Amino acid sequence: MNMEEHHSLDTVFSCVIPYIHDVDDRNSLSLVSRKLYELDGITRKQVTVHVHYLRNPSRLSQRFPNIKSLTLIGLWYATLGLKIKISPWIRELTVSCKVLKQLVICDMYVVDEDLELLGRTRGKDLRVLKIEGGNGVSKSGLVHVAKYCNQLRTFCFEDDFIDRVDICGNWLRELALHNKVIESLHISTLFDDTDVNDLTLLAKNCSKSLVSLKISPCSHSLVSLKTSRRCSLSKLGEALRHAVKLEDFDGAYFDEDDEFIGFKFPLNMRCLDVPIWKFYIPRMYVEDRGLQVVGQFCKKLRKLTYGGRATHMGLIALAEGCLNLENLDVTLLDISNEALDCIGTHLKNLGDFRMNLCKEDGITDLPLDSGIRALLNGCSKLESLNINLCPGGLTDIGLGYIGKYGHNLKFLSLTYVGESDAGLVGLSKGCPKLRELVMMSCPFNKPSVTAIVFNICSLRYLWFCNQYGDFVATRQDFEVSLKSCVLLLIILVFSTFC
Incomplete structure (x- = not known):
């Protein structure tokens, strides 16, 4: 040429x-x-960084000087003391990334000083700010966001330990006073009557823009249904009256004893999550009926999280009725190969599937090897698979099926699966796009896991946990240890023959 x-x-x-x-x-x-x-x-323009791989934030701006959207991801399974601090990244953003409009922070340790520095330096330019798992944040930090980030269109805050500190308070009023253009507000919080007044003010000031409002406690909060301070729907009537463009709402409960005369939902409402308030629900209450109703009437449903402890019968009814499902998270008392086969047959658009089996005894249709094969064969778009089973739920053959048919899997979490290293070998021969692997209570040991699963070339990190402890490994750690072993072998050979 x-x-x-x-x-x-x-x-x-x-x-x-x-x-x-x-x-x-x-x-x-x-x-x-x-x-x-x-x-x-x-x-x-858009970059996602897994920060445990890039410990020098300055490399980001050198490589991508013109990014407008940045997502920083820590280790979601790390304990509070092991979470990576966001502070070095915030300091880097103050001197680089001049055109940054969107910042998403996931599972990193964030403190009030970080939010103050971010607000002072980049607040006026940010349009989207999402913080998930910001364990070090208090009301003061959120006040800085409310004051300085006055052009935010989207603000999301979720604290894994929301029962540890009530983050509502004057910051919500500050947000209502300083921001007139909020479109989406998602906060996992404990709510009270004072906050309702501030929320009403925000809805009034952002009546022309607010389309999504979620104020429920986070899904993995330790707050129980009895003690969480969800707000009664009847108290939010004034706020909903002002939010004329609202389409998506989640965060209140429906109490049959409340007064709803004159209450109206916004005309554009498309998605509504308002549970009926029940204090006493039997622990093992079977709720197949709920999935059957959803399958019968919600034909266009794309995402469902259902914690009602259903069985395989409810799951079959759901799969046959909601053919457009893309994301499914269910808690089950019973499961069968037939149900998984039904999902593979009908849910061709499924991309994220999470199944949690909350009962270990009385399940007759085990193992689920053939069901997993049918599921992966049918759901060709599946990228995330999280199955929490009971002992004996999946054999080595089933692990081999996941490797063979999980062509597009990028995330895989397995609990109580496999029998021997042969299953790991079968898994490692496939899954060409797998990046993250989580294995809980599986009958393998650490040397076998690290030696075998990193044969998956795309795998970036692994979390393994059993009765003897847990460990986290990244490909970088594995390659370093492998090189050390090779070097040690060379030294031993050299010392033997010289």
Whole structure:
């Protein structure tokens, strides 16, 4: 290729690459040549960083100087003391990333000082701010967000330990006073009457923009149904009256004893999560009827989280009725191969499936090997699979099926699966796109797991836990330890023959 043709090709790529948005496509292109690597760096607008791989934040701005959207992800399974601090990243953002509009922080340790610095330096430019698992944040930190980030369109805050501190208070009033353009407000919080007044003020001031409002306690909060301070729906009538464009609402409960005369929902309401308030529910209450009703009437449903302790019969009714489901999270008392086969047959768009079996005895249709095979065969778009079973739920054959048919899996979490290292070998021969693997209470040992599963070339990190303890490993850790073993072997051989 002569210089003129080379220059023409560079020109073509310079024009085309800004229109390539898929992350995997861009990653592949950046490996072709130095020129494409540089083009990708200066044109990429959205970046996701797993911070335990990149400990030097300055590398981010050097590689991608023009990003508008940044997602920082820590280790979601790390304990509070092991979570990576956000502070170095916030300091880097104050001097770089001048055009940043969206910041998402997941499972990192965030403190009030971090939010104050972020608000002072980048607050006026941010349009989206999401904090999930910000364990070090208090009311003071959220006040800084409310004061300085006055052009936010989306604000989400979820604290894994929401019962540890009540983060509501004057910050919500500050947000209502300083921001007139909020479109989505999602906060996992404990709510009281004072907060209702502030929420009503916010709905009034943002009446022309607010389309999504979620104020419920987070799903993994330790607050029980009895003690969580969900607000009664009847008390939010004034707020909902002002929010004329609201389409999505979650966070109140329906009490049959309340007064609802004159109460109206906004006309544009599309998604509503308002449970009936029940204090006393039998622990093992079977709720197949709920899934049957959903399957019968919610034909366009795309996402469902159901903790009602149903059985395989309810799951079958749901799969046969809600053919458009993309995300399904269910808690079950019983499961069968037939139910998993039914999911594979009907839910062709399913991309995220989580199944939690909360009962260990009395389940007759085990193992679920054939069901898992049918599920993966049918749900070709499945990228995330989380199955929490009971002992004997899946054999080595089933693990092999996951490896063979899990072509698009990127996240895999398994509990009580497998019998021997043969299952791990079968798993490691497939799953070409798997990036994260979680194994709980499985009959394997640490050396076998690390030696076998990292044969999956795409795997980036592993969390393994059994009765003897748990450990976290990344590919970088594995490669370093492997090189050390090779070096030690060379030294031993050399010392033997020399």
